[in-house]
Amino acid sequence: MIVGERKPLAEIAEMLKPFSKICILGCGTCVTVCLTGGEKEAEETAAALTLWGQKEGKNWDISTGTILRQCEYEYIDEYTKDWPQYDVILSLACGVGVQTMNTRLPEKIILPGLNTTFMGYPLEQGVWTENCLGCGNCVLDLTLGICPITRCSKSMLNGPCGGSQEGKCEISSEVECAWQLIYDRLTQKQLAGRMDEIQPPKDWSTSHHGGPRTMVREDVRVEPEEQTRTDV
Amino acid sequence: MNQKSKLERMFESGHFAVSGELGPPKSADLETVRHHAEDMRDYVEAYNITDNQTAIVRTSSIGVAANLIQMGLEPIVQMTCRDRNRICLQSDLLGAASFGVKNFLCLQGDHGIFGNESGTKNVFDLDSMQLINCAKKMRDDNVFIGGDELEHPLPNIFIGAVANPFADPFEYRALRLAKKVAAGAQFVQTQCIFDIDRFERWMEEVRKMGLHKKVKIMGGVTPIKSVGAARYMQNNVSGMIVPEELIQRIKGAEDRKKEGIKVAVETIQRLREIEGVAGVHVMAIAWEEMVPEIVDRSGLYPRPKVD
Known part of the structure; x- marks a missing residue:
């Protein structure tokens, strides 16, 4: 899974300063499982921010919501088509979710509430470890x-x-x-x-060192005229 | 330009070789390091120059090497895999060879998180094994990692590596040396030896594998300057073993500094008796002025001359 950690509240509060109507949006998959960015954490963050706002004299109007996967258009579309006009969405998804949301909803401002840390697994209750x-x-x-x-x-x-x-x-x-x-x-x-065998220098070009990666599967691709929705 | 390094010629002549170590400063003023080098001139064949050791930014190893060559001294340029990718490592190898560097010591490098730039991006494009092999292929096969050929051959570089008998898994450490030899290492310097019994056990394995006949093994020796320094190495330096008895011996001595030198001399004398040990590498960091005395008292002075 993708593991993330919520950004410090002070950092989130600072990035939300210019806004009034805020939606804190959890993501229902990886970051829910690692207990940092799901529905529960969205509500906790909203409560903490409300308190912070009261103390700092910032009267934020904060709502919360959750999307099963912020990294796929079909889930984003399903949940956001009737959304009221928030000034800003604080996404508690990983960096993939935040960027997919931004790409799908270019008219909105979507900010990251998490630091995406690694791909890994839960070693034990409350401990996650990187392994890929x-x-x-x-x-x-x-x-x-x-x-x-x-x-x-x-x-x-x-x-x-x-x-x-x-x-x-x-x-x-x-x-x-x-x-x-x-x-x-x-x-x-x-x-x-x-x-005992000498492993030769690794070809890092298959990693991010070869530049941002895209995978194309021609066998499952849909011809442009067959596409039912328009990708942004 | 085409002559082999003095260090390599010492080994070829069958002499027990001695190398010293210089830590570059955090400045471009190399007066102190030149001074230390001068003090050791007649006592060591060559000088290791550390490569941003413990991930602390210092003058580059190659920069100091240029100074030594101007002084008529022989550098062993340390090259770690931490800060440079394969493009830069191969380029620096050529650059250093262009002004006469012959000895290269290929090592992995301490992790960047230890140093004074702990937010750095660790490179580790190659590992030490691959760097050793890369140097060998540049020299013997005239080829870069990517397959391009060198425009002119790079003859007579002497390829070094490090070995740490005090790291784990212990039973793998001689095998690891074998792998480095297969990759192209011609000489190795070991981690500082304080636990000489463990070193001897490692050497036994090394001899069983016949490695001492394929690679020149230089035992690493560091004089203990104080109980605090020993304690620091014992607790804070990874891959080191400093036995408690040794610390107690220094602690109980009337003159602790003298005792530290005595231990270093005894270690060298014992190393000279071990079959397969071809030299010593004296690392007296921040105590460089003691190197002549250590070498002298170990019975290694005057140094033999080689053609």
Whole structure:
């Protein structure tokens, strides 16, 4: 899932200063599951902002709503077609949702209420951890399911650096050394010999380093004349 | 230009080699670093020049190397993968070679979060293994990573790497050295050795694999300047092991500084006895003036001459 953290209230309040009628819009998928940008958090943010406004002498008119996925036009259209005229929408979606909303609703101002942090999963209740960078060239087959690009702080492909000690990464005793995990996993499967092979420099052009990416699937594309809605 | 580095020639002549280390300053005024280099002139074959060590911005390793070459001294240019992508690393390798740098030490680099620019973007386009291999291919196959050919050959660069017997997983550390040798490393310098028993266990593995015959291994030695410094290395520097007994020994000494030097000398003497150790790398950062005494008392002075 995509994980996000709500921006500090002071930062949100500052960006909302010029506006009066505000809609705080939750997103019903990833950020709901990671407990930062769903319906409940939209209401909490509204309540906190109302209090803040009262204290700071700012009389905001705040409503809330939620869209199942702010990153898809069909959900945006379904929920927004009859919307009243807000001055501004504070989106609690990830950066993908905020941008999709902006693209779909260019007449509106949509601001981000979250910092999108990473792609990851809930390690335990209340803890989420990053495990994919979307590099566009998956190597999880080599490492049996532990990503060295994401989980090694230095994205090393050829084994642990000299900063690995007692299973921890040099950057923090809270961070596991990915290469210790890989070594243990490969050893357990009697495949540790794999680490002897020199992995060549990675082709980063499949990642964001090749520029913003677009995926085209001609087989499922709809011919322009067949399209039922007009993309903005 | 085509002659091998002095360090490489020392090894070829069968001598036990000594290298020193210089940390560039946070300024373009290199007087102090030149002064330290001068003090060590007759005591080391070559000088490591750190590359923004611990991710602190300093004068570039290559910039200091140019100064050393002007002084008739031999640099070992450290190149980390943290701050430069493959375009810049390959370009800098050529640039440094253009004014006579022969020795390159390829390493991963401390993570940027440690330094004085903790908001930096860590590059890590290549890893240290790939950088070693890249240098080898530029020299031996005349080719860049992307496949283009060098317009002129790059002969006789001496490719170094680092090895850390004190990092984990311990049982993988000799294998990691083997991989670096396969990638092209000709000499390695180790992390500072304070736990010499563990170093010896690592060397045993290294010898079993025959690696000591394929790569020149230089043991890293750092004199302990104070109990505080030892404690700092023990608790705050990743990939280091500083045994408690050693700290207690320094603590209990009448003259702690003298004891620190004595420990360094003893370590070097013990390293000289270990089969497969081909030299020492003395890292006396912020205590550079002690290098001549350490080298002398270790029985390594005067340094042999090579052609």
